[in-house]
Amino acid sequence: MPDAPPARRDALRRDAFAPLLDSPRAETMRRHTREGRATHSVPTGGAPQPVTLFDDGRSRINLGTNNYLGLAGDPQVVEAAVEALRRYGTSAAGSRVLNGTTRLHLTLEEELADHYGTEDAVLTSAGVNANVAVLASAGAPGDVLLVDAHAHASLHAAAAASRGTVQRFTHNSVASLERRLDRLAPDAGAVVVVDGVYSMSGEAAPLAAIAGMCRRFGARLVVDEAHGLGVLGERGRGAAEAAGVLDRVDAVTVAFSKSLASVGGAVLTSRAVADGIRTTAMPYLFSAAGDPAATAAALAALRVLRREPERMQRLRDNGALLRRVLTEHGAAPLPGSGAVIAVPTGDDEATCAAWAAAHDAGVYTNAVGWPAVPRGQGVLRLAAMATHTPEQLQLAGELVAEAVRRTRAPERAAAMS
Secondary structure: OOOOOOOOOOOOOOOOOHHHHOOHHHHHHHHHHHOOOOOOOOOEOOOOOOEEEEOOOOEEEEOOOOOOOOOOOOHHHHHHHHHHHHHHOOOOOOEOOOOOOOHHHHHHHHHHHHHHOOOEEEEEOOHHHHHHHHHOOOOOOOOEEEEEOOOOHHHHHHHHOOOOEEEEEOOOOHHHHHHHHHOOOOOOOEEEEEEOEOOOOOOEOOHHHHHHHHHHHOOEEEEEOOOOEOOOOOOOEOHHHHOOOHHHOOEEEEEOOOOOOOOOEEEEEOHHHHHHHHHHOHHHHOOEOOOHHHHHHHHHHHHHHHHOOHHHHHHHHHHHHHHHHHHHOOOOOOOOOOOEEEEEEEOHHHHHHHHHHHHHHOEEOEEEOOOOOOOOOEEEEEEOOOOOOHHHHHHHHHHHHHHHHHHOOHHHHHHHO
16 A cells, blocks of 8 residues: 555645654664564464463563463363354454354353452453443543553543543652642542553552542542452452452453453443443444453453462462562562563663563563653563463573673663662
8 A cells, every 4th residue: 555645736735644654663663673673573483381482483481471370371271262162153243232242251241240349340352442441431521530640551542532631640649649639620520540550560559549539539440450460469359459449449440361361351340330331332332242262261261260379379479589580680670569570771772682682592571662661761571470480480580680781881770770
């Protein structure tokens, strides 16, 4: 297809595709591809296991997957997906309100609601869509959605799609949230939106204080637990459970692509809110239902999580081990909890170089730069899995630490210390 705009009468008209065609980030990615050190879209040749086969024929210790409980290749989960594929076919071939609902969808909703202790659950075809389903449908003109500045991009986009006004508050700052709530018009509805665990840093939100602030000001609270489900809390229900405030959260959103080893998402909430989502939310009304194999895989993974809580303890032990190894070898990660571990690297060039060095040494990580993190505050994002062995994490931590130390320019190291 052509990159040039179609013929037009007005030669002065700006090209609306210019932000796409002239993207500096895209040019950087192309340059890294030409130089053989591309950090993005690295193809794999096998399941995201602790040691994963990549498309270049090499196996690497995989610290760059969200397969936190190690269930993406688990025989119980795989067999459930295969059976659903045989019975229901490859696609639901319609939205939930038309022909797309199967008994699998209904059962997963029932068991998720039971797990979280909510009245209902609404499935969506992606975790992103769970955020859009609840936030884009909430708020009326004059209402305000207060979103943590570092919240996932889908939360900001979903809030912006609502009829309310969006305000950002300083990341993890209860004082900043309080100031904004205090300035609201007395009759304005308010929704506070945070991640339970922030996906790039591993930080947990101060949910006890935030829930208290919401109660004080009469605000609703929405928590994205994509990276908390199966990781934090006594029963693996996330940061809100760990903070003891799950019963004070108005809506929890989850993604199945992490601990539940699948694709899809859900909103856990009251029956009345769930009914509202089913009748108004675009991702529910106008998107095809999750495919049967993915739905069955998520259901099987949820059952494993509930039946085998020891997996969560292994995950936590592995995360603590990896943090300790990194710190002992001069690459201390950012403070955080859960499976996500962020090792500071500096600017994007340093981050790319550290990623390439670790990749060449046999460890796969995620290189994270702006805009996912503030400019100049890049990280190698690592994630422990319940199925990593201590020996794998010891070696991987040493290799990542060496890669980070070797690629830090002296001025960068001084600025970060």
